[in-house]
Amino acid sequence: MAASERVGVALVTGSSSGIGQAVADRLASVGWRVYGASRRAAASVTQPSAWTPIPLDVISDVSVEAAVGSVLSAEQRIDLLVHCAGISVAGSIEDVSIPEAERQLATNYLGTIRVLQAVLPAMRQAGKGRIIVVGSIGGLIGLPFIGHYSASKFALDGMVQALRVEIAPFGIEATVLHPGDIQTDISANQIEGERTGSSSVYHRRFKATVGAYDKAVREARKPDVIAKAVLKLLARRSLPVRAVVGTPSERAGVVLKALLPSRVFETIIRKTYGL
Numbered sequence: 360m361a362a363s364e365r366v367g368v369a370l371v372t373g374s375s376s377g378i379g380q381a382v383a384d385r386l387a388s389v390g391w392r393v394y395g396a397s398r399r400a401a402a403s404v405t406q407p408s409a410w411t412p413i414p415l416d417v418i419s420d421v422s423v424e425a426a427v428g429s430v431l432s433a434e435q436r437i438d439l440l441v442h443c444a445g446i447s448v449a450g451s452i453e454d455v456s457i458p459e460a461e462r463q464l465a466t467n468y469l470g471t472i473r474v475l476q477a478v479l480p481a482m483r484q485a486g487k488g489r490i491i492v493v494g495s496i497g498g499l500i501g502l503p504f505i506g507h508y509s510a511s512k513f514a515l516d517g518m519v520q521a522l523r524v525e526i527a528p529f530g531i532e533a534t535v536l537h538p539g540d541i542q543t544d545i546s547a548n549q550i551e552g553e554r555t556g557s558s559s560v561y562h563r564r565f566k567a568t569v570g571a572y573d574k575a576v577r578e579a580r581k582p583d584v585i586a587k588a589v590l591k592l593l594a595r596r597s598l599p600v601r602a603v604v605g606t607p608s609e610r611a612g613v614v615l616k617a618l619l620p621s622r623v624f625e626t627i628i629r630k631t632y633g634l
């Protein structure tokens with residue numbers, strides 16, 4: 360990308376809080392014309408007029424088409440999509456009902472696909488575009504008691520591997536950025552499966568594990584660390600297949616998962632969470 364093309368029009372989903380909000384703020388601060396999209400869009404702008412909030416619900420075809428359409432009619436292009444919208448459903452695999460699991464996948468996986476399908480035609484027409492999908496280290500390591508969340512993020516990693524090859528001939532690039540724990544509202548917004556209450560056989564271990572996740576998120580780095588990582592990715596000549604942004608121990612976990620026999624790594628996970 361030539362220097363003059365390094366900023367342009369960006370669509371950031373999940374911009375009403377946490378990582379998406381930090382990404383929208385930082386992109387705007389370096390000159391991108393940013394459209395920040397989420398269900399609570401209008402209530403979410405931290406720096407008035409720094410970027411434009413637009414309503415978006417990723418589980419609705421009509422909403423996604425309207426949101427992307429509004430950016431395209433104002434700007435005639437979208438140069439960058441940073442897709443951060445996501446939710447977390449918690450509970451053992453046995454306790455999370457099928458509708459709850461469907462909600463997890465409908466938002467995190469199919470919601471991503473819906474946004475990609477809306478944005479790609481304009482990028483193809485322009486012959487360029489960059490896409491950063493926010494995954495999770497939980498999309499590289501299966502995390503107990505948020506197994507459907509992990510599954511949704513594993514799905515994104517696999518999907519982006521395929522997508523990259525499909526869109527390369529059109530001059531479009533994609534990557535998946537996997538953050539470790541980041542201090543956001545993700546745990547506060549977490550949806551606990553209806554069957555995870557005290558009558559569940561998993562209850563004690565479930566509560567202890569999600570409690571540990573919540574503590575880690577509360578003590579984690581602020582979301583601007585991901586916004587800075589996004590800028591770093593955009594400064595590269597080409598986007599990598601995936602990027603992992605975590606503390607040294609989180610990154611070590613990803614490396615160990617790749618290197619160690621699976622059962623040995625599973626023992627580390629059990630010991631980490633006392634399971």
Ligand SMILES: NC(=O)c1ccc[n+]([C@@H]2O[C@H](COP(=O)([O-])OP(=O)(O)OC[C@H]3O[C@@H](n4cnc5c(N)ncnc54)[C@H](OP(=O)(O)O)[C@@H]3O)[C@@H](O)[C@H]2O)c1
Pocket residue numbers: 372373374375376377378379396397398399400415416417418443444445446466470493494495496537538539540541542543544545548576
């Ligand atoms: N925080 C972490 O530790 C962490 C770690 C790894 C990965 N991540 C990922 O980072 C992304 C952002 O999460 P966060 O930590 O910033 O959590 P967050 O503060 O809860 O933000 C989630 C964002 O997603 C939006 N969203 C949720 N459902 C949506 C829908 N149906 N349509 C449109 N927007 C929707 C929310 O906006 P509205 O409610 O206004 O719609 C909000 O802006 C997620 O994909 C998450 O899985 C987070």
